[in-house]
Amino acid sequence: GDSVTQMEGPVTLSEEAFLTINCTYTATGYPSLFWYVQYPGEGLQLLLKATKADDKGSNKGFEATYRKETTSFHLEKGSVQVSDSAVYFCALRDSNYQLIWGAGTKLIIKP
Amino acid sequence: DTGVSQNPRHKITKRGQNVTFRCDPISEHNRLYWYRQTLGQGPEFLTYFQNEAQLEKSRLLSDRFSAERPKGSFSTLEIQRTEQGDSAMYLCASSLVSSGRYNEQFFGPGTRLTVL
Numbered sequence: 001g002d003s004v005t006q007m008e009g010p011v012t013l014s015e016e017a018f019l020t021i022n023c024t025y026t027a028t029g030y031p032s033l034f035w036y037v038q039y040p041g042e043g044l045q046l047l048l049k050a051t052k053a054d055d056k057g058s059n060k061g062f063e064a065t066y067r068k069e070t071t072s073f074h075l076e077k078g079s080v081q082v083s084d085s086a087v088y089f090c091a092l093r094d095s096n097y098q099l100i101w102g103a104g105t106k107l108i109i110k111p
Numbered sequence: 112d113t114g115v116s117q118n119p120r121h122k123i124t125k126r127g128q129n130v131t132f133r134c135d136p137i138s139e140h141n142r143l144y145w146y147r148q149t150l151g152q153g154p155e156f157l158t159y160f161q162n163e164a165q166l167e168k169s170r171l172l173s174d175r176f177s178a179e180r181p182k183g184s185f186s187t188l189e190i191q192r193t194e195q196g197d198s199a200m201y202l203c204a205s206s207l208v209s210s211g212r213y214n215e216q217f218f219g220p221g222t223r224l225t226v227l
Binding site: 004034036041042043044045046049089091096097098099101102103104 | 114115151152153154155156159167202204208215216217218219220221
């Protein structure tokens, strides 16, 4: 079945560092891909998405590019802030419109 | 507030008791989803409704779990004879799906269940 694998956390960075959180997927067909973020004490929020190969999703300085050849959707940000500390989830939407989730990566940004 | 709301936010119960959670979706959304999330894991799909019809249930949803969405608006998730393994965060999400188009799922803050 479809699955999503993302790098284990926690990832600890200093403020203004470059961020990459890896995400790879296994799926039949061409799923849509998503990054969700969960801030402490809050619900999951959609951060960005991409619906077809080579699409780049972007929001709040975060970017991810849908790479079909490597089945990847890595999340990047050029300069992180303390307020970016959260848990980040990579997910794909399968042909039944169901979301298949990675295990999440906790990001800790130190001032 | 027009987001997805869930009540209660926290529930502590003793093993063997029944619990019921409520989810109020965004008002115009026709799909409502229930997920379960345990510590260090992503959400696991439990079930979803299209309007009032329950269209799919995960194999994770044992006979002790039942969900309803009687008027196509709010939904309830009941767990009977709770077990310690039921301790988790229960998430509700809603979306609008129409004419083959899919809109993002909006999540509520979750109900954290602790079974003692």
